[in-house]
Amino acid sequence: MASTELYSPVLSDALVILGSAGLVIPIFNRFRITPVIGFILVGLLVGPYGLGRLVFDYPWLAHITITDPDGLDVFAEFGIILLLFSIGLELSFDRLWQMRRLVFGLGSLELVVLGASLTFILAAIGQPLVGAMALGLALALSSTALVLKITNTNTPVGKAALAMLLFEDIAIVPIIFLLGALAPHAAEEGVGSFLQTLLYGLAVVLALLVFGRFALPRLFAQAARTKSPELFLAASLLVVIVAALATAAVGLSPIVGALIAGLLIAETEYHGEVENITEPFKGLALGVFLITIGMSIDLQVVWQNLTPILTAVVGVLLLKAAVTGLLLRLMGARRGTATETGILMSSPSETTLIVLTAAASAQLIQPGTAQFWQIVTAIGLTITPILSLVGRRLARRVDNVENLPDPEEEAGKRRAIIIGCGRVGQLVADMMVRHNQPYVAIDSDADLVTDGLRRGYTVAFGDAAHGNALDRLGIDNATAVILTMDEPIAAQRVVKKLRAQHPDLPIIARARDATHAAELYRVGASHAVPETLESSLQLSEAVLVDLGVAMGPVIASIHEMRDELRDQIMKEGELKAKPKLKSAALAERTG
Incomplete structure (x- = not known):
């Protein structure tokens, strides 16, 4: 009697869903296939038109099928x-x-x-x-x-x-x-x-x-x-x-x-x-939504x-x-x-x-x-x-980019990876070449890739924010990653993901302003360069030189000011991270 009362269709369905998630996500990720297909196939298998048809003949199947699709x-x-x-x-x-x-x-x-x-x-x-x-x-x-x-x-x-x-x-x-x-x-x-x-x-x-x-x-x-x-x-x-x-x-x-x-x-x-x-x-x-989609397909009617x-x-x-x-x-x-x-x-x-x-x-x-x-x-x-x-x-x-250089060809080579091959990314690549530093750039815009190849840059087509594009470029052997993308939230995501997977990797990111730079430091950037502050420093340098101040002291003061501003921004990022870190510690103690 007690064992009968312990059985619950709700718990059984929850077990099927959670078990499916535990199997589908790692298996499909291993083969670099989106889990979307896996969840739909699971719904097809465990739904009323799959193994659910056989529950009356084999009651034990109720434990591995969805008993209440609605x-x-x-x-x-x-x-x-x-x-x-x-x-x-x-x-x-x-x-x-x-x-x-x-x-x-x-x-x-x-x-x-x-x-x-x-x-x-x-x-x-x-x-x-x-x-x-x-x-x-x-x-x-x-x-x-x-x-x-x-x-x-x-x-x-x-x-x-x-x-x-x-x-x-x-x-x-x-x-x-x-x-x-x-x-x-x-x-x-x-x-x-x-x-x-x-x-x-x-x-x-x-x-x-x-x-x-x-x-x-x-x-x-x-x-x-x-x-x-x-x-x-x-x-x-x-x-x-x-x-x-x-x-x-x-x-x-x-x-x-x-x-x-x-x-x-x-x-x-x-x-x-x-x-x-x-x-x-x-x-x-x-995942549950995708399972319901799979459950709605009746293979007999399809056939x-x-x-x-x-x-x-x-x-x-x-x-x-x-x-x-x-x-x-x-x-x-x-x-x-x-x-x-x-x-x-x-x-x-x-x-x-x-x-x-x-x-x-x-x-x-x-x-x-x-x-x-x-x-x-x-x-x-x-x-x-x-x-x-x-x-x-x-x-x-x-777009005639089918014959782009294979990004896997030199994946084992130690080189910097530049994310974004627009104006800023190309300038960074020029400086890398000038100082004999190997690099590869990546961009999801085929027009920018084609333009970069035409100008002689080493650039591959791919989306660094999704999939395994960075793995194919050899992120494990990268000397540094430079983010030049002008998308604040996407940049923060990439930095956070890279820092979690590669704790010692130098990550230098372009920031829109000081606030964005603080956010990038908070999620793990080694350096964040705010565009607004850099333009202000360069403007100050030009003004001081035109006013007759010697170039040497001006450059020294610019570097000093840059270091002070960077320290200030890093402190702001650390302050923003403190509540999160304390919350994580509290969760660990109470867990």
């Missing part, structure tokens, strides 16, 4: 909420304002053109017009969870994808209302209800912005003073959940609230700690309708890739960026499943039609990581 939905949604929250942390209101042309220009154009194209094709093959429009809008959406997990939002491809995905996430609410208004049983007050939701949503967003500006710095300051990592984590999750619930309560998507919460915290000095402390929760919750399903998958992928790529080219993107972004954005989205359900509930499409396109969507989501690899390789070929 119970995972809340965790899957939480994973998407945390993903949008982390994207908000990487952004800022200034950067979002700079992206307004892409978000509301490219994003709206992409959704309208794709939706219209898919509607026309589906209507031409026999789908009723209203149902074709519902399906067209659903299939035009792309996966926020997978695309932003795969790409780097600081690259041209990532910026374009982020802009389109942000608009799609905003547009999901009007799409759902539109489908409800088109339903055969829709009432006259449908438009009024939509306008009311829009008004309430705007009021909630403004309230979050105003309240967050004043309340969040004080909230996190109080949490930091307690030096309790548990309280800091609780405060972070509280902000995310409250913001998500606030927007959901008035009919908007909860991910809108999560994004706003991230943007607000990004404006505070605590954004780095919040990002670090919520990262494990985001990864696990996203029975293999030809039409494969035709639909290929057709949707080709059309979306072509339209998205063409729109990017018309807006001035280079061919490689347009090619890679188009292919990356070609698969349907997790929100496609939501729109399909809404369309079926509104009787705009038949249940069988909804199931067919749900399977198409699940397959498209499963192969998104493969599409990413294909898009990246085609982009290199289109």
